[in-house]
Amino acid sequence: MDPWQAFVAFSIGMGLSAACGFRIFLPPLILSLAARFEWVELGPDMLWLGDTWVTLILAAATLIEIGAYYIPWLDNLLDTIATPAAVVAGSSVMAASLDGMHPALQWSLAIIAGGGASGTMQIGTVATRALSTATTGGLANPLVSTGEAGACLACSLLAVFLPILALVVVTGLLGLAIMLLVRWRRRRRERGGSERSGPPEGLSVM
Numbered sequence: 337m338d339p340w341q342a343f344v345a346f347s348i349g350m351g352l353s354a355a356c357g358f359r360i361f362l363p364p365l366i367l368s369l370a371a372r373f374e375w376v377e378l379g380p381d382m383l384w385l386g387d388t389w390v391t392l393i394l395a396a397a398t399l400i401e402i403g404a405y406y407i408p409w410l411d412n413l414l415d416t417i418a419t420p421a422a423v424v425a426g427s428s429v430m431a432a433s434l435d436g437m438h439p440a441l442q443w444s445l446a447i448i449a450g451g452g453a454s455g456t457m458q459i460g461t462v463a464t465r466a467l468s469t470a471t472t473g474g475l476a477n478p479l480v481s482t483g484e485a486g487a488c489l490a491c492s493l494l495a496v497f498l499p500i501l502a503l504v505v506v507t508g509l510l511g512l513a514i515m516l517l518v519r520w521r522r523r524r525r526e527r528g529g530s531e532r533s534g535p536p537e538g539l540s541v542m
Contacts, residue, residue, distance in 0.1 A: 337436050337437055342434075342437060344499050344500070345433045345434050345436075345437070346433070346434065346445065346449070346503075347495070347499035347500055347502055347503040348376065348433045348495045348496065348499045348502070349429060349430035349431075349432075349433030349434055349445070349446070349449070349450055349495075350430070350449060350450070350453055350495070350502065350503050350506050351491050351492065351494055351495025351496075351499060351502030351503065351505075351506055352364075352366070352367055352426075352429040352430070352433065352491070352492060352495045353426035353427070353429055353430045353449070353450035353451070353453040353454045354426075354453045354454060354457050354491055354506040354509060354510065355457075355487075355488045355489075355491035355492045355495065356422050356425040356426040356429060356454040356457075356458075356488075357422050357426065357453065357454040357455065357456065357457020357458040357459075357460070357461065357513075358457060358458075358461060358484045358485065358487050358488035358491070359398070359401055359402065359484065359485060359488040360401060360418060360421050360422055360425045361394055361397040361398040361401050361425075362398045362401075362402070362485070362488050362489060362492060363425070363429055363488065363491075363492045363495075364385070364394050364425065364428070364429055365391070365394040365395055365397075365398050366489075366492035366493065366495075366496060367385060367429055367432060367433075367492075367496070368385045368386060368390055368391045368394055369391060370496045371383070371385045371386035372386040372388075372391060375496055375497070376433075376496055378432060378435055379435030379436040380435075381435055382432045382435045385432060401414075402481075402485050405481040405484070405485075406478055406481055408474055408477065411465065411477055411481060412465065412469065415461070415462045415465060418458055418462075419455060419458045419459060419462065422454040422455060422457070422458040423451040423454055423455045423458075424451075425454060426450040426451050426452075426453055426454025426455065427446045427447050427450045427451040427454075428446070428450075429450065430445060430446040430449060430450025430451075431443060431446035431450070434446065453506065453510060456510055456513050456514065456517075457509065457510065457513050459513065459517055460512070460513025460514070460516050460517055461480075461484055461513075463513075463516045463517045463519075463520035463521075464480055464516055465477060465480055466520060467516075467519075467520060467523075468480050487509075491505065491506065491509075
């Protein structure tokens with residue numbers, strides 16, 4: 337794998353890894369379809385991703401996952417288990433994209449870059465959903481879910497067809513996710529501080 341091929345493969349992996357932070361199964365499904373129709377070239381160890389049974393399983397899992405996020409109480413529950421799952425999925429699609437690279441470098445990039453990107457995006461979506469729940473009582477959560485699914489699909493398609501642009505977009509999205517996370521943590525800290533600084537129980541404020 338020459339340097340340019342490695343850079344393109346890394347860009348594909350970053351796009352798909354970041355997309356895993358929005359939804360876990362859709363990016364592997366896109367990668368499976370891309371391998372099946374030879375839109376991307378995978379190494380011999382990852383050719384199984386293009387098998388029909390893999391595509392069908394990923395398609396079913398994708399539909400279930402996307403639908404589950406529209407159930408009011410289930411979306412927040414899924415967020416509690418989605419972060420570690422997103423890190424695993426992000427690492428896996430990055431490793432698949434870099435198949436053919438030296439294994440030590442392949443898995444180092446997969447875990448650090450791929451897992452880091454998907455984990456950061458997932459935590460950003462958790463913060464967004466928490467802000468939506470706090471400000472709208474959860475009424476806007478279906479809109480948030482639709483936006484997340486759309487962003488996941490867009491990132492995945494960009495990663496396959498325009499990987500360099502996908503890398504640029506992902507860099508911006510990671511910055512936005514970090515900003516949302518910082519804002520969410522600041523709001524939680526301010527809320528906790530205001531509660532602690534209130535008057536003691538049983539005393540009135542003049």
